[in-house]
Amino acid sequence: MTTKASPSRTGADRDTDVIVDVQNVCKSFRDDRGREVHALRDVSFQVRRSEIVALTGQSGCGKTTLLRIIMGLERPTSGGVSVNGVRVRGCGPDRGIVFQNAELLPWRTALGNVEFGLEARGMPKEKRREVARQAIELVGLGHAAHRRPHELSGGMRQRVGIARALAIDPAVLLMDEPFSALDAQTRENMQAELLDIHARTGKTIVFVSHDLDESVLLADRVVTLVPDPGRVHGVLDTSVGAGTPLDERRGSPELAARRHELWRLIHGREVERPQKGPEPHESYKEERA
Numbered sequence: 166m167t168t169k170a171s172p173s174r175t176g177a178d179r180d181t182d183v184i185v186d187v188q189n190v191c192k193s194f195r196d197d198r199g200r201e202v203h204a205l206r207d208v209s210f211q212v213r214r215s216e217i218v219a220l221t222g223q224s225g226c227g228k229t230t231l232l233r234i235i236m237g238l239e240r241p242t243s244g245g246v247s248v249n250g251v252r253v254r255g256c257g258p259d260r261g262i263v264f265q266n267a268e269l270l271p272w273r274t275a276l277g278n279v280e281f282g283l284e285a286r287g288m289p290k291e292k293r294r295e296v297a298r299q300a301i302e303l304v305g306l307g308h309a310a311h312r313r314p315h316e317l318s319g320g321m322r323q324r325v326g327i328a329r330a331l332a333i334d335p336a337v338l339l340m341d342e343p344f345s346a347l348d349a350q351t352r353e354n355m356q357a358e359l360l361d362i363h364a365r366t367g368k369t370i371v372f373v374s375h376d377l378d379e380s381v382l383l384a385d386r387v388v389t390l391v392p393d394p395g396r397v398h399g400v401l402d403t404s405v406g407a408g409t410p411l412d413e414r415r416g417s418p419e420l421a422a423r424r425h426e427l428w429r430l431i432h433g434r435e436v437e438r439p440q441k442g443p444e445p446h447e448s449y450k451e452e453r454a
């Protein structure tokens with residue numbers, strides 16, 4: 166049974182359990198004509214231990230740039246990111262990343278692809294085989310460990326990508342549109358799979374998605390960005406229905422209401438407040454300043 170259930174956190178834990186701290190990140194690029202493009206301006210937010218946070222917003226608002234900065238693939242123009250209190254200055258084993266297309270080595274088996282990242286870290290052969298095997302089992306691919314990428318479906322290839330990222334036991338798993346290249350049915354299966362993996366590992370996850378339904382369904386909080394320049398417009402608590410089976414939550418009125426709030430945020434509008442009913446979400450009140 167798949168549910169969206171983060172390990173419970175007390176109020177005190179919430180303040181101290183910050184894993185990813187994005188502080189006043191600005192990023193400018195030069196385009197082909199030498200003009201400055203302000204991809205991100207003054208972006209700040211935090212991700213707590215075991216949280217699932219989605220980054221969403223219109224095309225060009227800087228989602229991928231932000232994820233790449235957290236990964237250490239890109240340097241901010243100013244501001245910075247810390248992971249577990251350590252400033253990010255490049256890629257490191259505390260972060261694993263999954264791309265839109267798994268980008269596997271075609272000549273290696275699924276197991277061999279997972280071992281690849283461990284080899285680069287100098288892990289002895291026997292140990293890395295064992296660790297890779299565990300990661301492959303974790304994503305439900307034990308039966309296909311010796312198949313090469315062309316013998317795997319799109320969903321299976323993404324699972325290998327997730328296993329490769331998890332094998333290094335990162336503090337945070339970063340995912341850039343991980344399911345957007347998959348057909349609708351496989352995508353739904355992979356969403357359930359991700360929540361199962363999260364329930365079993367308690368990993369902190371930050372993922373980029375264009376898909377509002379997916380963001381609301383999977384994430385505990387959604388950071389919404391607006392473009393020109395890319396900046397945070399709001400942070401919405403989407404942990405509604407945590408503990409409810411995924412299939413029951415898909416299409417539920419609560420989820421539809423959060424999706425509507427998210428849509429308004431992304432389009433630069435204020436969130437409508439109900440006349441009666443629950444208080445506005447805490448994170449929205451705190452972080453929207």
Ligand SMILES: Nc1ncnc2c1ncn2[C@@H]1O[C@H](COP(=O)(O)OP(=O)(O)OP(=O)(O)O)[C@@H](O)[C@H]1O
Pocket residue numbers: 194195196202203204222223224225226227228229230231375395
């Ligand atoms: N290497 C680069 N050189 C120049 N401009 C860049 C570069 N990378 C990103 N940009 C610009 O920065 C802005 C943000 O791009 P980014 O890819 O992060 O947005 P995004 O929200 O992920 O977009 P999409 O949803 O379409 O993938 C865009 O204006 C883009 O053209």
